[in-house]
Amino acid sequence: MMFACGLYGILLILCIGQCMGQVLQFPDSFDGAVGESIVFAPDNPPPTSSAFWLIRWIFGDQPVFTSTPAETNIPPAYTDRVTVDTTTHALMLMNLTFSDTGTYELSVQTDKIYTGQTSLLVYEKVTDTSLTGPGELLIERKSIANITCEGNGNITSVQWIKDNNPLNPSVSIIFSSDNRSVSINPVFRSDSGEYQCTLRNPVSSETKKLNLIVNYGPENVLIEGPNEAGLGSLVSLSCFATSLPSASFTWKFNGTDTSVTTEKFTIEKTNLTNSGDYVCTARNHVTNQNVDSQSHILEVKDNGGDGGGGLTTGAIVGIVIGVLVAVAGICGLIVYLTKTKTIPKVSLGKNKPTNEAPPRRQEHELNYAEISHERKSRGEGVIPRNMNESMTEYAQIMHGASAKPQAPPPPYESQESKPSSLPEGVTYAQVMKRS
Ligand SMILES: *[C@@H]1O[C@H](CO)[C@@H](O)[C@H](O)[C@H]1NC(C)=O
Ligand SMILES: *[C@@H]1O[C@H](CO)[C@@H](O)[C@H](O)[C@H]1NC(C)=O
Ligand SMILES: *[C@@H]1O[C@H](CO)[C@@H](O)[C@H](O)[C@H]1NC(C)=O
Numbered sequence: 314m315m316f317a318c319g320l321y322g323i324l325l326i327l328c329i330g331q332c333m334g335q336v337l338q339f340p341d342s343f344d345g346a347v348g349e350s351i352v353f354a355p356d357n358p359p360p361t362s363s364a365f366w367l368i369r370w371i372f373g374d375q376p377v378f379t380s381t382p383a384e385t386n387i388p389p390a391y392t393d394r395v396t397v398d399t400t401t402h403a404l405m406l407m408n409l410t411f412s413d414t415g416t417y418e419l420s421v422q423t424d425k426i427y428t429g430q431t432s433l434l435v436y437e438k439v440t441d442t443s444l445t446g447p448g449e450l451l452i453e454r455k456s457i458a459n460i461t462c463e464g465n466g467n468i469t470s471v472q473w474i475k476d477n478n479p480l481n482p483s484v485s486i487i488f489s490s491d492n493r494s495v496s497i498n499p500v501f502r503s504d505s506g507e508y509q510c511t512l513r514n515p516v517s518s519e520t521k522k523l524n525l526i527v528n529y530g531p532e533n534v535l536i537e538g539p540n541e542a543g544l545g546s547l548v549s550l551s552c553f554a555t556s557l558p559s560a561s562f563t564w565k566f567n568g569t570d571t572s573v574t575t576e577k578f579t580i581e582k583t584n585l586t587n588s589g590d591y592v593c594t595a596r597n598h599v600t601n602q603n604v605d606s607q608s609h610i611l612e613v614k615d616n617g618g619d620g621g622g623g624l625t626t627g628a629i630v631g632i633v634i635g636v637l638v639a640v641a642g643i644c645g646l647i648v649y650l651t652k653t654k655t656i657p658k659v660s661l662g663k664n665k666p667t668n669e670a671p672p673r674r675q676e677h678e679l680n681y682a683e684i685s686h687e688r689k690s691r692g693e694g695v696i697p698r699n700m701n702e703s704m705t706e707y708a709q710i711m712h713g714a715s716a717k718p719q720a721p722p723p724p725y726e727s728q729e730s731k732p733s734s735l736p737e738g739v740t741y742a743q744v745m746k747r748s
């Protein structure tokens with residue numbers, strides 16, 4: 314008895330040394346596709362140096378491949394679809410079916426025993442994916458859009474993308490429990506765009522795209538154009554509207570339909586009967602909405618010809634430029650005259666310090682106009698006397714009602730530049746001499 318026990322003990326120890334053996338490492342599981350192949354290869358194959366006694370692959374508890382130095386056995390179910398690599402003992406399984414899903418185990422016996430196991434999941438690839446949108450045209454705030462993504466095969470995930478961003482659920486965007494369809498209720502214009510659904514499983518994926526268009530409007534219908542126009546000018550009023558699809562337009566004048574059906578209402582040459590009230594109506598034939606603009610008043614003005622009077626922007630620009638040119642011209646003239654000292658500096662008091670004595674004699678720069686009060690009774694112009702005096706220039710000055718004689722103004726006296734003899738009843742004005 315003691316001997317027997319001792320022998321069993323030795324055998325047990327030997328067996329533990331060999332039976333516990335070496336562990337062959339595999340990935341935990343493999344994903345295979347129906348009809349395709351899979352290779353179960355150990356990460357750490359047994360050394361090829363030692364001769365093997367037995368190589369065995371089993372699926373569940375069914376043998377798949379058994380090989381001894383004497384013979385190799387493959388059951389009929391695996392004939393023609395199984396091969397085993399002679400050095401790594403990797404199993405290649407072809408023409409996969411769903412029933413190949415399960416656990417696979419490899420054992421190799423040399424002077425040691427090597428074992429390892431893994432599992433296989435077989436998926437049918439995703440095929441025939443379709444993305445179906447609503448059949449009818451969508452109208453903002455009124456329509457519901459159901460989009461459904463369907464496909465064949467083992468589908469393990471559904472992913473939705475809109476305009477290259479993930480589509481997220483919201484108050485109006487609701488996903489079905491299996492994520493295969495999305496209901497947008499109601500649709501808004503911002504829901505327009507490219508939708509994309511991807512059906513996936515570990516061995517395949519398919520993506521389909523769908524464009525959704527949400528129609529809306531017309532909104533913000535307005536007329537742009539002048540409110541005034543010169544008689545005979547070209548006038549164009551434009552109607553604008555926010556609308557999808559683009560709106561079509563009609564125009565009313567003073568409440569009556571016109572034949573104009575374009576975005577622009579053009580009057581080639583205005584006449585006075587074109588004055589009045591213009592309204593454009595924008596129509597969206599999908600939303601079936603008609604929206605009127607506010608009324609636009611046009612007044613055609615008779616400005617005695619060519620429609621001037623600041624009616625068009627061109628005319629305004631012209632006038633402004635004209636005024637600027639005139640002002641510039643006057644400024645230039647003043648500067649020129651000042652520089653050439655034709656205007657006596659003394660008269661520009663603040664340009665000269667007060668303690669500096671004014672030029673004593675400026676007679677050569679001063680001229681006097683002799684103002685005669687010898688008016689003709691009918692108010693005609695008066696020709697001054699002594700017109701032919703070479704150094705004297707005369708200005709014709711209209712005098713008020715009174716013909717009373719007036720004294721010459723004091724500054725002339727203080728400058729001692731007064732002509733020696735002044736006729737009674739004559740007013741003098743200081744006049745610039747030209748040269
Ligand atoms: C295995 O698949 C190949 C193509 O990959 C095919 O030609 C062959 O007929 C299939 N064999 C079986 C038994 O299904
Ligand atoms: C959209 O889907 C919901 C449920 O998913 C359904 O009740 C509704 O009738 C569908 N609407 C259309 C327009 O298909
Ligand atoms: C794929 O679907 C089939 C039925 O269509 C099922 O038998 C099989 O187990 C599925 N495979 C996986 C990995 O879920």
Ligand SMILES: *[C@@H]1O[C@H](CO)[C@@H](O)[C@H](O)[C@H]1NC(C)=O
Binds near residue numbers: 470471490492
């Ligand atoms: C549906 O998709 C969301 C993410 O978009 C995900 O969190 C959820 O688990 C999915 N549900 C199903 C049943 O696939």
Ligand SMILES: *[C@@H]1O[C@H](CO)[C@@H](O)[C@H](O)[C@H]1NC(C)=O
Binds near residue numbers: 580584585
């Ligand atoms: C004024 O112009 C309109 C077109 O804009 C034209 O139909 C009409 O006959 C013109 N009236 C006169 C009086 O010329």
Ligand SMILES: *[C@@H]1O[C@H](CO)[C@@H](O)[C@H](O)[C@H]1NC(C)=O
Binds near residue numbers: 567586588590
């Ligand atoms: C259009 O209406 C305006 C007033 O709104 C009126 O002055 C003008 O005479 C009308 N023109 C025509 C052609 O009816």
